[in-house]
Amino acid sequence: MTLRIGCIADDFTGGTDVAAAFRRAGLRTALVFGAPDSTTELPADCDVAVVALKSRSAPADEAVADSLTAQRWLHAKGAAQIYLKYCSTFDSTPRGNIGPVTDALLQAAGTAVTLHCPASPPNGRTVYQGHLFVHDQLLSDSPLRHHPLTPMTDSALVRLLSAQTPHRVALIDWPTVRRGVDAVREALSAHRQAGVRHVIADALTDDDLAVLGAAALELPVVAGAAGLAEGLGRAYPTAGPDPADALPRQGRAAVLAGSCSARTLEQIAQFYAAGLPSLHLDVLAAATGRDVIGEAMTWYDAQDPKLPVLVYASASPDELAAVQAQLGVSEAAAQVEELLGTLASRLVERGVRRLLVAGGETSGAVTTALGIRAVLVADEADPGVPWTYAGAATGGLALMLKSGNFGAPDLFTRALSATAEEAK
Numbered sequence: 001m002t003l004r005i006g007c008i009a010d011d012f013t014g015g016t017d018v019a020a021a022f023r024r025a026g027l028r029t030a031l032v033f034g035a036p037d038s039t040t041e042l043p044a045d046c047d048v049a050v051v052a053l054k055s056r057s058a059p060a061d062e063a064v065a066d067s068l069t070a071q072r073w074l075h076a077k078g079a080a081q082i083y084l085k086y087c088s089t090f091d092s093t094p095r096g097n098i099g100p101v102t103d104a105l106l107q108a109a110g111t112a113v114t115l116h117c118p119a120s121p122p123n124g125r126t127v128y129q130g131h132l133f134v135h136d137q138l139l140s141d142s143p144l145r146h147h148p149l150t151p152m153t154d155s156a157l158v159r160l161l162s163a164q165t166p167h168r169v170a171l172i173d174w175p176t177v178r179r180g181v182d183a184v185r186e187a188l189s190a191h192r193q194a195g196v197r198h199v200i201a202d203a204l205t206d207d208d209l210a211v212l213g214a215a216a217l218e219l220p221v222v223a224g225a226a227g228l229a230e231g232l233g234r235a236y237p238t239a240g241p242d243p244a245d246a247l248p249r250q251g252r253a254a255v256l257a258g259s260c261s262a263r264t265l266e267q268i269a270q271f272y273a274a275g276l277p278s279l280h281l282d283v284l285a286a287a288t289g290r291d292v293i294g295e296a297m298t299w300y301d302a303q304d305p306k307l308p309v310l311v312y313a314s315a316s317p318d319e320l321a322a323v324q325a326q327l328g329v330s331e332a333a334a335q336v337e338e339l340l341g342t343l344a345s346r347l348v349e350r351g352v353r354r355l356l357v358a359g360g361e362t363s364g365a366v367t368t369a370l371g372i373r374a375v376l377v378a379d380e381a382d383p384g385v386p387w388t389y390a391g392a393a394t395g396g397l398a399l400m401l402k403s404g405n406f407g408a409p410d411l412f413t414r415a416l417s418a419t420a421e422e423a424k
């Protein structure tokens with residue numbers, strides 16, 4: 001079975017989000033961490049490969065170079081269609097790189113037109129008359145107008161994208177989308193003949209995105225957030241059971257948390273309140289040379305092997321500020337990431353087969369320490385939080401990489417107890 005869709009995501013949590021969307025559409029999906037090279041192996045039998053880059057805030061020339069590297073690798077693996085995943089809140093000012101990256105992908109694919117739609121209705125992101133809404137607010141009235149890196153002070157997608165590309169940008173409006181797949185295809189064709197390169201489409205619901213996905217099936221390059229990816233995925237015939245369904249059910253379960261986001265702190269509190277074994281890592285002690293890893297492993301060995309364990313560096317804003325004041329922000333982060341990466345390796349060596357990691361940077365540290373470059377995506381425990389399967393290199397590991405603010409407060413206990421019964 002050859003690859004059907006190659007997806008390029010502009011950040012890691014966006015990569016997980018879009019991989020979960022393709023999987024929800026029934027496609028066998030692999031997630032690759034970082035720009036691939038000739039040594040990057042793709043799990044066998046996948047329909048979609050998502051390459052997660054860190055290009056969202058990068059200068060346009062860097063983002064273009066990384067995206068073209070990913071596109072070449074995906075094409076070499078057989079992908080006929082490229083999906084560019086950017087943020088559902090666009091997160092790209094007039095100096096942003098969505099226009100330059102899309103133009104470069106179109107040129108390399110030898111095609112003249114693409115369809116864009118950042119709508120993601122389950123997260124309240126909709127597009128109407130080309131304006132992006134976040135729930136009941138225009139993007140430019142939403143808290144995203146204060147984003148530290150990409151303040152979104154305009155909601156008009158045609159205007160935003162026109163500032164990033166020398167090519168023409170135009171809209172397919174909602175009444176056309178409501179008329180269905182043929183109407184969208186005709187509008188796309190009319191725009192292409194008129195010399196438009198970027199066609200933005202309105203979408204208010206998942207049904208609208210399914211129409212757009214079906215209409216975009218033959219386009220070599222399509223762009224947007226997870227919503228259009230799911231619509232596109234649903235237009236492909238699905239094939240056979242997902243190999244990720246063979247996730248390991250045996251072995252011990254652990255959570256490693258380095259995220260200090262509010263939702264992660266709630267999840268830690270819920271795990272503790274459920275009476276499950278939790279250990280807080282003393283980051284300052286580790287910095288003075290104490291064998292915090294050795295102590296953590298001694299603690300782990302003393303726990304009931306039937307219960308999931310939680311080891312966390314996560315701290316409240318006050319504790320975090322105190323550690324950062326003493327060690328410096330980047331030294332503190334490096335210290336924590338080193339600790340959690342090493343612990344991940346030790347835990348897997350000791351038989352952990354189900355590992356949940358909280359935090360984007362933390363996930364990067366753990367996958368690097370475990371030498372995991374690609375995983376197969378399985379079903380979601382919560383929206384945008386899928387289980388993944390890291391194959392033979394890790395002895396068969398079920399891995400969940402959770403973005404800081406994703407998942408319900410009981411995610412840790414629910415995700416790990418779902419399989420605990422079978423591990424007994």
Ligand SMILES: Nc1ncnc2c1ncn2[C@@H]1O[C@H](COP(=O)(O)OP(=O)(O)OP(=O)(O)O)[C@@H](O)[C@H]1O
Pocket residue numbers: 013258259260261264283313314315320323324332333334336337358359360361362363402403404405
């Ligand atoms: N006790 C601590 N002291 C200092 N730094 C810490 C501590 N605990 C965690 N950190 C650092 O805080 C950062 C948390 O970032 P991370 O990306 O893992 O979580 P997040 O920002 O909540 O997740 P996401 O990026 O998915 O939203 C990491 O760099 C981690 O090393």
Ligand SMILES: O=C(O)[C@@H](O)C(=O)CO
Pocket residue numbers: 011013014015017018086087088089120225226
């Ligand atoms: O599209 C979104 O909102 C998310 O997938 C995202 O990009 C997170 O950074």
